[in-house]
Amino acid sequence: MLQFLTPLWLLALPTVILPWLWPLLKPRTRQPQPFSAFFLLPPETLQQQLRFSREDFWIKILRSLLVLLAVLLLARPYWVEKPLPLELWVVDDSASLTTQPSLQSNLPAGIQPLLLSELFPPPAKTPVQTKFPGNFFAGTPNLGEIGQAIMQSRPETERNRRLIVNLVSDFQRSQYWPYAPVALPIEWRFERPQGLQSTPNLGMRKLRVKTEGKLSAVLEVELFGEQPQSTEVRITVEQGSQKLHESVISWKGTSERQRLALSPEYEHHAPLQILIEPQLPDPDYDNHYYFQSSRGDDLRVGLLSTEGVSALYRYGLHPLKSALNANDFFSFLFSNPETLKAANPDLVILLADDPRRFEDVYPETPIRLFVPTRPADWSNLAIDNHSLLPKEQLALDWRKANLGPEWLIEQSIQGLHQATAQQLWLLDTGVSNAWGPLYQQQSFVDQLRDWLSYLWQKHPRRQLGSLKVGQQVVGVTPGWRWPGHYELKDDNLTLAFAVNLAEQESLPALMTEEALKQMQSFFTDQAAFLNRQQAASDTLQDWLRWLLLLLLLLEVLWVLKRFLKPETSTN
8 A cells, every 4th residue: 555754845836737737837939820710821831830749638637647746755765565563561569569469460362472571681690799689580671672672682684574463561660761763663652550569668779888986897878768657677788797786767758868877897889788677667679778888989098107106207107198088089187007907998098208118118008108207318310391290399209219129110101100029119208298299289188199099990909899780890890680799700800899770770660551551652653654664675775766866867868859940941
């Protein structure tokens, strides 16, 4: 059956009569001249007049066809073909469905549906420290991701075939709203069984560990969710088999930040597992949270001096403390080497007169930074025009230092030199008043952060933090499908991270019936348009284009014949 993608252009069809009306509409260029009746004309003249009339008739037919073809091409005609579509049933088995009746019981008899968990299989690698207690699909894909997974799951011969996908789900608002067009050959049909209701629920987000004081670790966590009633919530924090915290807090209906003090047994940067147990009925699929600090979060910096605590204040403790406080992800502590060893700092800063004293004070730390204290001891290493420092600041080139052939000092980045063989970094300047105004400037805060972050990245163990199910980390993970704790080892580098459900899965409110009907209508209209585009055959339009070109060529030839034909001579 012939149809049109842009049928409004068919309103221009009456223009095909323009070639016939043109002589009437064309303005006259001269006054008409009277002439005698046809029967008084010579036969030769009469025959010539009749020939011109026949030629005019056919050229008007030709031009009308040209206009007709132009209108049809603008209307984009196509032949409707009706290939048999492939109908599939897909059942949502995500976390929010654990509180609802089985959706598969509402399917037509004999239907073998696809589950979302089958469309998004977990990776080959599994959590290494903790096993996720759930038995459901942990992802929250939108319609576009579901459609792509369906197309990829089909055999190569069926990927261009039109699909009818019946999606059976609770249609959790946070997962399916808002929605966007999906440019796939899929006709969506949304099926939600009767009787499904939203379930109040609480979840966790924005977790962070911060070391306060000398060694006190505090877990910050925010409870959120759709639980309008006040309730008591028990929170338990565990690290391996060690319980680090247990308390009961009050939920008053709104999100609130909680601060949970962890016991001294807390192992810095080790993964945590947090469990919430609301007093009111609550789905338990998101009550377990797996936490791993990131590589740039809660970095413990130890401060030492070979001359005691008093020297720390004299040689730059105050500006260092202020800069670390301004960079919120740093925790600082200063004491004797024995205390620092128990605290397991990530990085130790030594303020001393000579970098070789590090071996005597604290040789165990993998990341060590030496900050010089007395400028007079190193004035022979002074350089000019250091791009990162003020002009008045004394800067050093440690490559000129005579510390021994085994030190192998090389510049790492601007402002830092590395003694490769010693696993030691040297700051190019000091932070006391004797070295210059650097410590008094706001840029010192940012500069110290950049230096320390650079050193921490050189650590052989790195924490990627807490990821979401399906989150892609370039070059590291293939989109993890199950919550838990993970470790990846590559040569000497260990990457540790945690995986959790996406936040929207903890918001189980369902789409209203009106919103679901609106989404169904949207995708029904889109499917109709996509079907027209898919069914539109370019073959018909190509034939019309070639025919239009042929008729234009005929008109050109006729015009050339008429105007180039030599006139008949009269005797």
